[in-house]
Amino acid sequence: xxxxxxxxxxxxxxxxxxxxxxxxxxxxxxxxxxxxxxxxxxxxxxxxxxxxxxxxxxxxxxxxxxxxxxxxxxxxxxxxxxxxxxxxxxxxxxxxxxxxxxxxxxxxxxxxxxxxxxxxxxxxxxxxxxxxxxxxxxxxxxxxxxxxxxxxxxxxxxxxxxxxxxxxxxxxxxxxxxxxxxxxxxxxxxxxxxxx
Ligand SMILES: C[S@@+](CC[C@H](N)C(=O)[O-])C[C@H]1O[C@@H](n2cnc3c(N)ncnc32)[C@H](O)[C@@H]1O
Numbered sequence: 639x640x641x642x643x644x645x646x647x648x649x650x651x652x653x654x655x656x657x658x659x660x661x662x663x664x665x666x667x668x669x670x671x672x673x674x675x676x677x678x679x680x681x682x683x684x685x686x687x688x689x690x691x692x693x694x695x696x697x698x699x700x701x702x703x704x705x706x707x708x709x710x711x712x713x714x715x716x717x718x719x720x721x722x723x724x725x726x727x728x729x730x731x732x733x734x735x736x737x738x739x740x741x742x743x744x745x746x747x748x749x750x751x752x753x754x755x756x757x758x759x760x761x762x763x764x765x766x767x768x769x770x771x772x773x774x775x776x777x778x779x780x781x782x783x784x785x786x787x788x789x790x791x792x793x794x795x796x797x798x799x800x801x802x803x804x805x806x807x808x809x810x811x812x813x814x815x816x817x818x819x820x821x822x823x824x825x826x827x828x829x830x831x832x833x834x
Pocket of ligand 1: 654683684685686687688689690707708709710713734735736737751752753754757758759
């Protein structure tokens, strides 16, 4: 028998995949902040039910590759259904705790962490894995909730302010290359790793 946790997750994923979300977190607009994705390798850490992944698979095209990881098996199952339904073969999905180290997932041109940095028990461990998995000229994008009250989204006390997220990224050895300021509820920051 499916438990209430399962049905709560299903409800949560429905919200994450809703058309309504595109109005305030347009996936194509967000992914394009990386630059040209064609032929690139993109990893989404904590991909959930695959809201961004199907768009990423389209943007990287058949010569590119996308990988989604999430610790929740149901999220990976739904991501797989979504990607299969649109007929992509340029992807892989892995059930994985992002804090497990090392990742052994290969290297990537782009790594996306959307609505999840505030969720990790220890963001530093995740970011060390991110750094090891990023090509020297690769980029990391952090999209997360502004620390202000909104009608929906995680409780404000769980959120990281933009300043807190920036401090975490700087501490983890990244430098900011750009930002996008026009999302109503989120900040979007793009980073490269410091090469020593
Ligand atoms: C709010 S959802 C965001 C999903 C997706 N990035 C999006 O924006 O639609 C947060 C996701 O982070 C995942 N998550 C939280 N902690 C994690 C961890 N340590 N390792 C992997 N996934 C994690 C959860 O299972 C959940 O799917």
